[in-house]
Every structure is written in structure tokens, then in C-alpha cells.
Amino acid sequence: MGYRNIIVEVRGRVFIVTINRPERRNAIDADTAEELYRAWTYFENNPDLYVGIITGAGGNFSSGADLYDIDRLxxxxxxPEGPLGFTRLRLSKPVIAAISGYCVAGGLEIALWADIRVADKTAKFGFLERRFGVPLVDGGTQRLVRIVGLGRALDLILTGRLISAEEAYQWGLVNYLVNEGKALDKSIEVAELISGYPQETLRNDRLAVYEGLGKPLSEGLIIEMKRGLRSIRTGEIYDGVKRFKEGAGRHGNLY
Known part of the structure; x- marks a missing residue:
């Protein structure tokens, strides 16, 4: 697909995007933003791909916007898609962030865009752009508070301090904390697990969560009902009941 600054890999149903500018700690310039937009649009429109993973090359996730290309950014x-290429897109499929090293500034905003975050023990998180007057314009002010709560979100947004992978895990910012160098392996493991489930129901449940954010409970329950009816109409539930009756998924087994 003609990428220069990212690497794209397909493993079965899993789509892996690696930001590949290690000499810049995977900072994203305008050209990289365009490539990322094309990659995630391809993922969204490819029916054979179920789960995406975003990661960074060379031991860091991303340092965010490349300040040497600030005018274009x-x-x-x-x-509509956001300065970094894709952070305002709402995909219909789940994405996992596999994080090591610096996950800061716009890099942190990218991680927040993902549904699940897997970090190794080298990961560091923070809005370091606070020092330079660069605004959060890739979702950071909106997504972080939804994930970790108002107090912790404002702490990071206002102080610009770095937190460790362990602290991020305690906050719930990180879902899985793994040993150094294992973030991508764990992300693939989780992605393959998700890929094995009936996809239309899984995607409808995921979208119901996002569509219900900020809504009163009564409205959220209607959103859930409508998404649930869409899932029922796919017939996945009947296939699943048939497999259950035949002995699949008993005693806590996943399949």
C-alpha cells in the first residue's frame, strides 16, 4: 500500500500497524498522519480483518506530533479525522495499543483512542507537550477523563508529568501490564481471543458502550436494546445456542 513511515502486517484476522520513525521516537509528521489514516481506513473496510493493533518501532510507542512539522500538523x-490522521475516527472494530517506552503527548492520545491498552514495564505516560504550549487536539481531553476519571485526568493534563507503567496500570489506564518486550505478544494474544468470537454481536456491544457515553441511563438502555436487536437479527445467537447445546463453552471454557 506504499507506506514509508509505518509498517503494516496481517496475522490471520489481526491487523498490526507499527509507527516506524524510531529516530524520532515515532513522532508523527503530516506524511505519517496520512499513512495512518489510509491504514486504518483499509482495516475498517476489509471484512477479513477483525482486530487492529497499533504499536511503535524501536522500543517506544510514540512521542506524538513531530514539532519539526508543526505548521503542517x-x-x-x-x-474530520484529526491532526494525527485517525484519532477522530470511530471504527466499527476493536483496536489494541501495544505500548513500550515513551507514550506521551499525541502518542498518549493515540493510546487513548484504542479500546484496550497493553503496556510493558518500560512504558511511560504523560502530556509532555504541556511544556511547549501545544494543545491536546487528538482526543486527550475527552477520552482520558472517561477512562481514569476527572481528578487523575486533570492531574496529567495540567502538570505534564510522566507516570510509570505501574502507576498507569493502577489507574486503569493500562489494562494489561507485561514484562519488557512482551507488549506486542500479549496484544496479539488478546486480539486472537477477540477474533474468535461472533463478530457482529461483539461489535454491536462495543458500539453500544461508546454510543451510550454521557447519556442518561434510560437513553443508554434504549441504545443497548437497538444494538441487541441488530445482533439478534444476524442469527449469531442461534448458531451460538446450537454450539452450546452440542457442548461448546462449558465449565468456563472460552470456546
């Missing part, structure tokens, strides 16, 4: 702020 700031011109992208009004773009």
Missing part, C-alpha cells in the same frame, strides 16, 4: 487540526 496544525493545518490539519480542523480535519
Amino acid at each position: 496544525m493545518n490539519r487540526v480542523p480535519n
Whole structure:
């Protein structure tokens, strides 16, 4: 697909995007943002791909916007897809962030865009752009508070301090904490688990969560009902009941 600054790999149903600018700690310039947009649009539109993973090359996740390309990036702020290429997209499929090293500034905003975050013990998180007057415009002010709560979100947003992988895990910012160098392996393991489930029901349940954010419970329950009815109409539930009656998934087994 003609990428220069990212690497794209397909493993079965899993789509892996690696930001590949290690000399810049995987900072994203305008060209990289365009490549990331093309990659995630391809993933969204490919029916054979079920789960995405985003990660970084060379021991770091991403240091966010490349400040050496700030003019072009700031011109992208009004773009519907977001300055970094994809952070305002709502995909219909889940994405996992596999994190090591620096996950800061816009890199942290990318990690927040993902549904699940897997970090190894070298990971560091923070909005370091606070020091330079760079605004959070890739979802950081909106997603972080939804994940860790108001107090902790404002702490990171206002102080610009770094937190460790262990602290991020305690906060619930990180879902899985693994040994150094194992974040991608664990992410693939989780992605393959998710890929094995009936996909339409899984995606409808995921979207019901996002569509219900900020809504009163009564409205959220209606959203859930409508998404549930869509899932029922796919017939996946009847296939699942048939497999259950034949002995699948008993005693806590996943399949």
C-alpha cells in the first residue's frame, strides 16, 4: 500500500500497524498522519480483518506530533479525522495499543483512542507537550477523563508529568501490564481471543458502550436494546445456542 513511515502486517484476522520513525521516537509528521489514516481506513473496510493493533518501532510507542512539522500538523487540526490522521475516527472494530517506552503527548492520545491498552514495564505516560504550549487536539481531553476519571485526568493534563507503567496500570489506564518486550505478544494474544468470537454481536456491544457515553441511563438502555436487536437479527445467537447445546463453552471454557 506504499507506506514509508509505518509498517503494516496481517496475522490471520489481526491487523498490526507499527509507527516506524524510531529516530524520532515515532513522532508523527503530516506524511505519517496520512499513512495512518489510509491504514486504518483499509482495516475498517476489509471484512477479513477483525482486530487492529497499533504499536511503535524501536522500543517506544510514540512521542506524538513531530514539532519539526508543526505548521503542517496544525493545518490539519480542523480535519474530520484529526491532526494525527485517525484519532477522530470511530471504527466499527476493536483496536489494541501495544505500548513500550515513551507514550506521551499525541502518542498518549493515540493510546487513548484504542479500546484496550497493553503496556510493558518500560512504558511511560504523560502530556509532555504541556511544556511547549501545544494543545491536546487528538482526543486527550475527552477520552482520558472517561477512562481514569476527572481528578487523575486533570492531574496529567495540567502538570505534564510522566507516570510509570505501574502507576498507569493502577489507574486503569493500562489494562494489561507485561514484562519488557512482551507488549506486542500479549496484544496479539488478546486480539486472537477477540477474533474468535461472533463478530457482529461483539461489535454491536462495543458500539453500544461508546454510543451510550454521557447519556442518561434510560437513553443508554434504549441504545443497548437497538444494538441487541441488530445482533439478534444476524442469527449469531442461534448458531451460538446450537454450539452450546452440542457442548461448546462449558465449565468456563472460552470456546
